[in-house]
Amino acid sequence: MDTYEKALQVMNELFARDYQFAMATVKGNTPSVRFVDTFFEDDSFYVVTYLKSQKVQELIENSQVSLCNKLYRFSGNAYNIGHPLLEENKPIREKLIKVFEPWYFAHNNENDENMCYVKIELKEGFFYKDGIGYKVNFQLKEAEQFPFEFDIVPVS
Numbered sequence: 001m002d003t004y005e006k007a008l009q010v011m012n013e014l015f016a017r018d019y020q021f022a023m024a025t026v027k028g029n030t031p032s033v034r035f036v037d038t039f040f041e042d043d044s045f046y047v048v049t050y051l052k053s054q055k056v057q058e059l060i061e062n063s064q065v066s067l068c069n070k071l072y073r074f075s076g077n078a079y080n081i082g083h084p085l086l087e088e089n090k091p092i093r094e095k096l097i098k099v100f101e102p103w104y105f106a107h108n109n110e111n112d113e114n115m116c117y118v119k120i121e122l123k124e125g126f127f128y129k130d131g132i133g134y135k136v137n138f139q140l141k142e143a144e145q146f147p148f149e150f151d152i153v154p155v156s
Helices: 003-015 054-061 087-099
Strands: 019-027 030-041 044-050 064-069 072-082 115-129 132-137 142-147
Touching: 003 030, 003 115, 003 132, 003 142, 019 054, 019 072, 030 054, 030 087, 044 054, 044 072, 044 087, 054 072, 054 115, 072 087, 087 115
Parallel strands: none
Antiparallel strands: 019 030, 019 064, 030 044, 044 115, 064 072, 072 115, 115 132, 132 142
16 A cells, blocks of 8 residues: 555545534635535545535635644635535435434435535645654645654643
8 A cells, every 4th residue: 555545544534524624715815714514535525515605605716725623734626516416416415414414404405406515626635643644645646654743732
């Protein structure tokens, strides 16, 4: 297994579940940040959201986004891939319903034509696990790994 494959395996362990990130979008020269629930699969994160939300309207104008939580950080391009009930979204819908099961139907109305999924196709990222840091270029399918210890002390 090469370093890129190992990095993807670690990403699946960390993020192939309901995982919250701060997601930054841009409108003009002004960044905008909010927390979103994500699910990772096949070099992309998925978000369940609403077409008329500020984040979707901003990514329609500028698809560049960043995700951050702890010291994990990723950048990529985000796209509205459409309504959950579209035939092409059936495979990811089944996974999102399962992973977001505690709240999916309580907070989403699939009868609303404005409900949508956002797919974040990753360009690069940094994450760590078990004393190993990973810096990944998803476009080139390359990764570096190196010793890394999370030693930041939060201040109240």
